[in-house]
Amino acid sequence: MYDVAIIGAGVTGSAVARELSRFNLRVVVIDRENDVCCGTSKANSAIIHAGYDPEENTLMAKFNSEGNPMFDQLCRELDIPFKRIGSLVVAYDDEQIEHLEKLYRRGLNNKIQKMSILNQEELRKREPHINPEAKGALLAETAGIIDPMLLTISLIENAVMNGCDLKLNFAVTSIEKNSKSFKIRSKSESVEAEYVINAAGVFADRIHNMVSASDFRIKPRRGQYFLLDKCEGCMVNSVIFPCPDRMGKGTLVTPTVHGNLILGPSSDDLEDPEDLSTTPELLEKARNGAKKLIPEITTRNSIRTFAGMRAEPDTGDFIVREAPDTPRFFDAAGIKSPGLTAAPAIAEYMISLLEKAGLGMEMKKNFNPEIERKLFLERSGEEQEKLLKKNPLYGRIICRCENITEGDILDAIHRPVGAKTLDGVKRRCRPGMGRCQGGFCGPKVQEILARELDRPVEEIVLEKKNSYILTGKTK
Amino acid sequence: MEKSEYDVVVIGGGPAGLAAAVEARENGISRVLIIERDVEPGGILQQCIHNGFGLFEFSEELTGPEYAQKFINMARKDEIEIMLDTIVTSINSSKEITVMNTEGKKEILAKSVILAMGCRERTRGAISIPGERPAGVFTAGTAQRYINIEGYMVGKKVVILGSGDIGMIMARRIVLEGGEVKAVVARSSFPKGLTRNVVQCLDHYDIPLLLSHNIVEIKGKERVESVVIAETDMKKQVIPGTEKEYECDTVLLSVGLIPENELSKQAGIELDRKTGGPVVNESMETSVEGIFACGNVVHVHDLVDFVTAESRRAGKNAASYVRGEFKRNGDYVTFSTSGGLTYAVPHKFRYSNLPDKLDIFMRVDMVYNDSLIILENRGKEIARFRERHLTPGEMIKITVKKEMFEKTEGVININLVSEKESGNEK
Numbered sequence: 001m002y003d004v005a006i007i008g009a010g011v012t013g014s015a016v017a018r019e020l021s022r023f024n025l026r027v028v029v030i031d032r033e034n035d036v037c038c039g040t041s042k043a044n045s046a047i048i049h050a051g052y053d054p055e056e057n058t059l060m061a062k063f064n065s066e067g068n069p070m071f072d073q074l075c076r077e078l079d080i081p082f083k084r085i086g087s088l089v090v091a092y093d094d095e096q097i098e099h100l101e102k103l104y105r106r107g108l109n110n111k112i113q114k115m116s117i118l119n120q121e122e123l124r125k126r127e128p129h130i131n132p133e134a135k136g137a138l139l140a141e142t143a144g145i146i147d148p149m150l151l152t153i154s155l156i157e158n159a160v161m162n163g164c165d166l167k168l169n170f171a172v173t174s175i176e177k178n179s180k181s182f183k184i185r186s187k188s189e190s191v192e193a194e195y196v197i198n199a200a201g202v203f204a205d206r207i208h209n210m211v212s213a214s215d216f217r218i219k220p221r222r223g224q225y226f227l228l229d230k231c232e233g234c235m236v237n238s239v240i241f242p243c244p245d246r247m248g249k250g251t252l253v254t255p256t257v258h259g260n261l262i263l264g265p266s267s268d269d270l271e272d273p274e275d276l277s278t279t280p281e282l283l284e285k286a287r288n289g290a291k292k293l294i295p296e297i298t299t300r301n302s303i304r305t306f307a308g309m310r311a312e313p314d315t316g317d318f319i320v321r322e323a324p325d326t327p328r329f330f331d332a333a334g335i336k337s338p339g340l341t342a343a344p345a346i347a348e349y350m351i352s353l354l355e356k357a358g359l360g361m362e363m364k365k366n367f368n369p370e371i372e373r374k375l376f377l378e379r380s381g382e383e384q385e386k387l388l389k390k391n392p393l394y395g396r397i398i399c400r401c402e403n404i405t406e407g408d409i410l411d412a413i414h415r416p417v418g419a420k421t422l423d424g425v426k427r428r429c430r431p432g433m434g435r436c437q438g439g440f441c442g443p444k445v446q447e448i449l450a451r452e453l454d455r456p457v458e459e460i461v462l463e464k465k466n467s468y469i470l471t472g473k474t475k
Numbered sequence: 476m477e478k479s480e481y482d483v484v485v486i487g488g489g490p491a492g493l494a495a496a497v498e499a500r501e502n503g504i505s506r507v508l509i510i511e512r513d514v515e516p517g518g519i520l521q522q523c524i525h526n527g528f529g530l531f532e533f534s535e536e537l538t539g540p541e542y543a544q545k546f547i548n549m550a551r552k553d554e555i556e557i558m559l560d561t562i563v564t565s566i567n568s569s570k571e572i573t574v575m576n577t578e579g580k581k582e583i584l585a586k587s588v589i590l591a592m593g594c595r596e597r598t599r600g601a602i603s604i605p606g607e608r609p610a611g612v613f614t615a616g617t618a619q620r621y622i623n624i625e626g627y628m629v630g631k632k633v634v635i636l637g638s639g640d641i642g643m644i645m646a647r648r649i650v651l652e653g654g655e656v657k658a659v660v661a662r663s664s665f666p667k668g669l670t671r672n673v674v675q676c677l678d679h680y681d682i683p684l685l686l687s688h689n690i691v692e693i694k695g696k697e698r699v700e701s702v703v704i705a706e707t708d709m710k711k712q713v714i715p716g717t718e719k720e721y722e723c724d725t726v727l728l729s730v731g732l733i734p735e736n737e738l739s740k741q742a743g744i745e746l747d748r749k750t751g752g753p754v755v756n757e758s759m760e761t762s763v764e765g766i767f768a769c770g771n772v773v774h775v776h777d778l779v780d781f782v783t784a785e786s787r788r789a790g791k792n793a794a795s796y797v798r799g800e801f802k803r804n805g806d807y808v809t810f811s812t813s814g815g816l817t818y819a820v821p822h823k824f825r826y827s828n829l830p831d832k833l834d835i836f837m838r839v840d841m842v843y844n845d846s847l848i849i850l851e852n853r854g855k856e857i858a859r860f861r862e863r864h865l866t867p868g869e870m871i872k873i874t875v876k877k878e879m880f881e882k883t884e885g886v887i888n889i890n891l892v893s894e895k896e897s898g899n900e901k
Contacts, residue, residue: 227600231740274696277607304600306608377564381476385579392577397562400512437598439617443625457627462610466697469610470627471724474652 002026002165003359005184005193007172007207009036011148011340012332013199014155015347020354021162024362028191029156029164030184032171034465035424036417037152039201041340042427043276043308044223045265046148046256047239049338050087050140052107052115053249059318061110063342063349068142070344078154079373080147081257087143087239088118088127090134090293096243100138103244107140114141129235129294143239145257148340149427150373155343157417158371162364166417167191169465172200175210177326182211195359197330197350202273202311204319204333212323218334220273221248221312223265224282226290229301229435233259240293248337251289253297258402258430263290263297265308276307303435310336320346322357330354375429376405398448399441401434409445413452420453422446423463442469476573477581482506482797483790484572484585486563486738489518490779491770491786492591493546498790499589500553504797508583509550509557510574516550516557517543518593519616520779522623525644527671531780542779568743568763587793590739590753590761590768591786594775596641597731604636606692611699615641615729619648628652630725634702635659636690640668640777640868642729647676656680657721660688660704662711665842668729668868669777689713690726699724732775742766749818750774756807757824757833758792759785767793774820774836777870781836788830802828808852808883814891815839816848816871829877837871837889845894848873852883861894 004020006013009031020027031038048071054060075082091097100117107115116139123130123137160166167189175196176183184191200207205218239254248267256262266285283305290297313319313334323329330353332346355361376387376394387394387407394407412419412428419425422432422445431445432438438445446469450457458470483499485492488511500507515521520528523539530536533545550557561576572583596614611630613621618629619641633649635642638661646656659677664687666673677684685704691713692703706717734752736744745754745762752773753761760767769789770782795801802825809823820836837848843865850857857880860873880887 226603277692277694278603278605280605280691283603283605299603302600302603303598305603305605388577388579395575395577395579396560397512397564397575400562403562403564435598436595437600439596439598439614442617443620447625457625464697467610468698469629470621471630472628474622474626474628 001181002028002191002193004028004195004197004354005030005182005191006197006199007184008199008201009156009166010039010041010199010201011037011152011155011343012335012346013197014152014159015343016197016199016332016350017159017164018155019347019351021159021164022364022367024364025359027159027164028167028193029159030167030170030172030191032169034169035419035421035427036156036166036168037149037427040309040311041152042149043225043306044148044310044337044340045252045254045262046146047087047252047254047340048082048144048146049341050107050115050143051110051112051338051341052103052138052140053244054110054338056106056109059320060338060342063318063320063345064338065110065112067338067342067345071144071146074344075146077369078151078158078371080150080154082144082146083257084142084144085238085255086139086141087241088123088137088139089241089243090123090130090137091243092133092135097136099243100136103138112140112142115139127236127238127240129296130240131293131295145239145254146340147257151340153417153428154371154373157415158369160416161371162367172207172210175207177211182329195328195330195354195357197332199332201335202309204311204331208323208331208333211329212326215324216319216334217314219312219314220270221267221310221336222270222275222307223267223310224278224286224307225262225264225305226283226286226299226302227256227304227306228261228263228299229303230259232261232297232301235261235294235297242289242293251286253290253293258433260303263287263299269312273309276309278305278307303437312336318342318346320349322353328357375408377403398444399431399434401436402430404429404431404441406448409448410452413449420449421461421463422449422469425449478584479581480506480584481508482586483508483589483793484570484583484587485509485589485591486566487511487518487591487593487772488513488516488557488559489591489593489770490520490543490546491593491772491782492518492589493543493550494783494786495589495591495767495769495790495793496555497546497549497553498787499794500555502791502794504794507555509555510561510563511557511559512562514560516547516559522616522619524623525648528779531778532783563738566738566742568766570765586765586797588766589789589793590766590772591770592735592738592772594732594734594771596728597733599728602730604690604693607695609693609695609698609700611695611724612693612726612728615639615645615727618645618727622648622652628654630654630723632657632723633725633727634690634704634721634723635727635729637661637729637731638663638666638668638673638684639729639731640672642727643668643672643676645727645729646682647680650680650682656682657723658683658685658704660685660690662689662707663687665866666868670866670868691718693726699726702726732771734772734775736772739768739772747818747822750820754822755820757821757828757830758801759789759821760792765796774818777868781870781872784834806884808880809886810835811886811888812837813888815841815843816889816891819889824880826880826883829880831877832874833877833880835873835875835889837873839865839867839871839891842866843891843893847892847894849890849892850875850887851890852887853885857883857887
């Protein structure tokens, strides 16, 4: 019997798990996939938003403005890269300039600091490649960029290091409400917990409806992106948005924290939350949107196109609460943008809700907030020498595009929440994320996985259970 | 950090690097080092187990590994040091190189450097094929490695996009391994690879070649389940209504090669946007003095024999650079191209440095029949070459005698005209 079960190992569930692992509680995180961070958290714009965008007095505004300042310490503790490079909302005419002023006022109401409106000259100085027709921009200096996969994986890993359990391949089929607890079932196993937190992303309405009266719907909204080679990474210095429209913040252009350039998303609403296909029309729209901001951009140096699914709630705001008709069942649902930014603030808020609902919270004496996760070549010369002595495989580069060593890959496999698939390794330490997209390193990573997990090479899959790579031995 | 010094450091132990190193050694340079990232030398040839290599160089048909072995043996005989399983992590224009392997990091100072890093394959991401992103989409070279080196099959029912040589060779390989190749799909109206490969790899095995077609969607949540193929028009745009779904579990991509020049950029070397490789002179020297380049890192070759010849030139000149015999007299004359010729390598020359005969390599943008290649300088024709059949898959090689370039200056334009048109002019 667990004190708390969290459904969903995305960034929200993982952040809540880490907060809960500070206390003497039995906590379990369950997820339907064979790894953590397989949904919305792995495919998004990777932005830590400043917080001028959400309407005043919404939960989005609250958690955005509370979440953003938490990232410096959080990323230091989790040893992951985070850069506050600032964001710009670009305006082309007087009407849009007026909109910038509206966003600026909203930002002030949301208690966002370090905002200013740049004139054309200031904008061009900051972004030399910006469309010459751009008249001005709203600068929000506190906006930043992050690797959302590293963030999510590090959060859950830190939770597991501090005693949290993790059950993967656990697709919830039903939740039984008893007088003092819930029984969560999959096809083959079950978990019992006194408190349940629903952080199931695009499936959060389905999970909610298993125990509680239906009062919201999650509409899947797909966003399509281009990821460009690092040679394009210095085309912009900030996260650059157009003026927002009905479908959201529009197509942005931003460097990634690893030095690539990302363009997108172009959005559409779908019925199927699992339809992550890209389409020529919407990719074209993303390309054109980006070109409107930075005319010099070409997708000649695209290294990948991808789609992510956002959990758009029909209520228009995050749903973070104890379910009205089901005590001890909590929703963290409809976590669309700025969900990544909001995650640590949602986690803290969730703790206060649980406490209010009667969960006894006693701080753990030995909670360790820190993990070490730097890659070999990101370390100092001295640290490198020490590691090489420990294991010479830190000196063998497997991924030439991203300079990832065999030692880094071994770490990714053997860490507390270790990788078991090629994409699992990629999400943790990036081999295959570069310009050759795993063409050179894929077979090697597969071999290392097979060796380390002591399984035949053919059984190592790309990502999900049936995403096999090889079909058998040659003649 | 450990430091060592060499006369010539060759980056890359594939056919280009091996030939360049051997040539430098045989031109009297004693301290030659090859740095190779793989655990054995030979480069991509080691996975090219088909034959057809060496017709020009050795007048016999060899497999890739056999061709490579000849040069590995020469390097061994010459006692050339080969640092295996080692990556160059940085290089600068002063020829200071940092390498890394399981023994740690080392610094290497070179008098001369020869870049021979080869090329990499264009991927799905580079051409943005829409659809889902399941397992089962491979570049042809990766599939070749799995099948020929690792000994594993990558799929049973395969569609191949691109009519490049590796794609066609892999089509045959898959059939020989008991797989089925549903189609080779090409966006162009002509095959991109060598004609001999169309005949020997596709025609002989009844593999359909769909010219002017493209894959417009990949389907399959976890593993490829099917692809949608459509016809394309002259501008390579999809013709609506021609879409047809092909059931398959694998897609191989043979959609082009890109010279691998990340290190060249680090060293501040000028690159040519068209070839994707360094701008080189008649001696295969790049824009940085004493740094030479050869093979697919300069421009993608069709035959390894030509790589070898080019690499020898680089090796020989690196040796003369180290000996201090390298001449820099006179101004550069540069080549430009027109009429469907996409590039010319070398990009430029100094007359005094020219060998008796200069080989110039070029490619065309589409198929041309009965054409003339005319070299012109300051309104005067220097030389002309008749070409019966030119296709983008095959490099054009012309050999021009040194004396033809006497008194040339500025820009020599190399133009492609149809023989008929040119006849009318006269």
